[in-house]
Amino acid sequence: MNKRILIAMLLCLGSSVAGYSEETSADTKASNDAAQEGKAMSTVDIRYMIDDVAAAVAFYTKHLGFALEFDAGTAFAAVTRDGTRLLLSGKASSARRAMPDGREPVPGGWNRIHIVVDDIETEVTRLREAGVHFRNEIFKGRAGSQILLDDPSGNPVELFQNSARAQEGKPMSTVSFRYMIDDVDAAVDFYTRQLGFALELDSSPAFASVTRGGMRLLLSGKTSSGRRAMPDGTEPVPGGWNRIHIVVDDLEAEVKRLREAGVHFRNEIIKGQGGSQIQLDDPSGNAVELFQTSERYQLK
Numbered sequence: 001m002n003k004r005i006l007i008a009m010l011l012c013l014g015s016s017v018a019g020y021s022e023e024t025s026a027d028t029k030a031s032n033d034a035a036q037e038g039k040a041m042s043t044v045d046i047r048y049m050i051d052d053v054a055a056a057v058a059f060y061t062k063h064l065g066f067a068l069e070f071d072a073g074t075a076f077a078a079v080t081r082d083g084t085r086l087l088l089s090g091k092a093s094s095a096r097r098a099m100p101d102g103r104e105p106v107p108g109g110w111n112r113i114h115i116v117v118d119d120i121e122t123e124v125t126r127l128r129e130a131g132v133h134f135r136n137e138i139f140k141g142r143a144g145s146q147i148l149l150d151d152p153s154g155n156p157v158e159l160f161q162n163s164a165r166a167q168e169g170k171p172m173s174t175v176s177f178r179y180m181i182d183d184v185d186a187a188v189d190f191y192t193r194q195l196g197f198a199l200e201l202d203s204s205p206a207f208a209s210v211t212r213g214g215m216r217l218l219l220s221g222k223t224s225s226g227r228r229a230m231p232d233g234t235e236p237v238p239g240g241w242n243r244i245h246i247v248v249d250d251l252e253a254e255v256k257r258l259r260e261a262g263v264h265f266r267n268e269i270i271k272g273q274g275g276s277q278i279q280l281d282d283p284s285g286n287a288v289e290l291f292q293t294s295e296r297y298q299l300k
Helices: 003-013 022-035 053-063 120-129 184-193 251-260
Strands: 044-049 067-071 076-081 084-089 112-116 144-150 156-162 175-180 198-203 207-212 215-220 243-247 275-281 287-293
Touching (some): 044 215, 120 156, 184 198, 184 207
Parallel strands (some): 112 156
Antiparallel strands (some): 044 243, 076 084, 112 175
16 A cells, blocks of 8 residues: 555544444554655645545545545545545544534535636536536636535535636646635734745735645635625525644644634544544634644654
């Protein structure tokens, strides 16, 4: 097995997964020394809450061009496309653990992956014929055309085709992540000052994009096309549980630094076999996950 993929598996697993078999654990232990020579794809991934992991894997690999990286059965899987890793967290995964106030992370919301395509109308026709459900029709704007569809758990996925004017440039990746934002300036300040992102484009108050480790985060303000209401009048709003997943070297030090800066955390650090994680809120209430790999799985 590819060493780089092995270490990616371990990084993705996060805290211990309920139902994780002793056989799987033994195989992981045996492979660990070799895996430590590898490198993670990025320090920033995307995590989705998933009801049926097998259905999600089939959907993303069959319909949207992702490749299966790791499959832990009903608990968890990871798929990749163009340098972006999508973590599919089932009901038995640690990422679905309830918050201290009893709230349970669930699928849905409006935070979403953003996939650039060459011909959006052809893609929509193909996916409709495959039975995929769309939330709206194609919306055409100055920068390009976009449409939202649902994955099997009800998480949104955005297809986007750049306008002819914008197609001269090349995106960092065909896959980005879009957050609904109430105050774009506050979001840019938060992600650049607190979480190590770099400002790529600032069209505030409507929109901005920031980048880190090959990941582009699209910050869509209230006047952006990304916030346009659906045909039934439903308006995309911040919040929910779909989130970026940032790998850090010292989780406790990061939490201390961010608490001192006034950042709000949803829970306390959860420690598991694969590592430790915690969730915080950005200024608009979107979830961000910090994750530290356990010593057992860290690169030497």
